Amino acid sequence: MKLRYILLFLSFIGLSSCNEDAKNETVVQEVAVETTSKKITAKMIESLEYRDFALSPEADRAIASWGEYHELGRQLDFLKRGDFSFFNGDKAVLKKFILEFKNKLPEAFETNPIESRIAVIETELLQLNENLTLDNIKNTTRLESIKGLFIAFSNLNDMMNKKLERETYNKILPE
Incomplete structure (x- = not known):
């Protein structure tokens, strides 16, 4: 038993x-x-919808010596492929890059509208860095930050194009 x-x-x-x-x-x-x-993933980033303005040939020539702009453009291309290494790195390095980006702005583009677009890019870069480095942030918020940075960079391109276009029209004298 x-x-x-x-x-x-x-x-x-x-x-x-x-x-x-x-x-x-x-x-x-x-x-x-x-x-x-x-x-x-890169597919998620590609699915983001926004207006992407490219630089005009005149603006491209005007910023030929602005290396930080070209570096940011390259890093945004890497971001579109899903490489976050520049954006989720050390915040001090990112702030140093932003400071150099602002300080080496060509004189032709030192106007309030363009400087405000650069301030928006600075804000979006820092916000993206925070969203990528924190673990408790949702993917939708991270994707919104990525989209915000793309829009800010695109708006900077648009504003530089408009400035040079306005200067061209101001040079034309009526007959």
């Missing part, structure tokens, strides 16, 4: 421990799915 109780007790322990293993496997699989879904 005691043998029956011992066997019953051991089988109960065996069954209860098997059930815990199944629960642990399920939890591990769910966590793995969550971490893979947190990664932002």
Whole structure:
């Protein structure tokens, strides 16, 4: 009779421990799915819709010596491919880049509208850095920050094009 109780007790322990293993496997699989879904891919970035203004040939010639602008353009191209290394790095390096970006602005573009677009780019860069470095930020918020930076850069291009276009029209004298 005691043998029956011992066997019953051991089988109960065996069954209860098997059930815990199944629960642990399920939890591990769910966590793995969550971490893979947190990664932002190049496809997700490509699906962002915004107006992208390119520089006119005149503006391109005017900023030929502005190396920081070209560097930001290259980093945005990397960002479109899903490379976040420049944007989620050290904040001090990013701030130094922003300071050089603002200080080396060509004199032809030192106007209030263009400087305000640069301030927006600065804000978007710092916000993107914060959103990429913090773990508890949702992908939708990160994608909105990426889109905001693309829009800010595009608006800077548009404003530089408009400034040079206005100067061209002002030089034309009526007959």
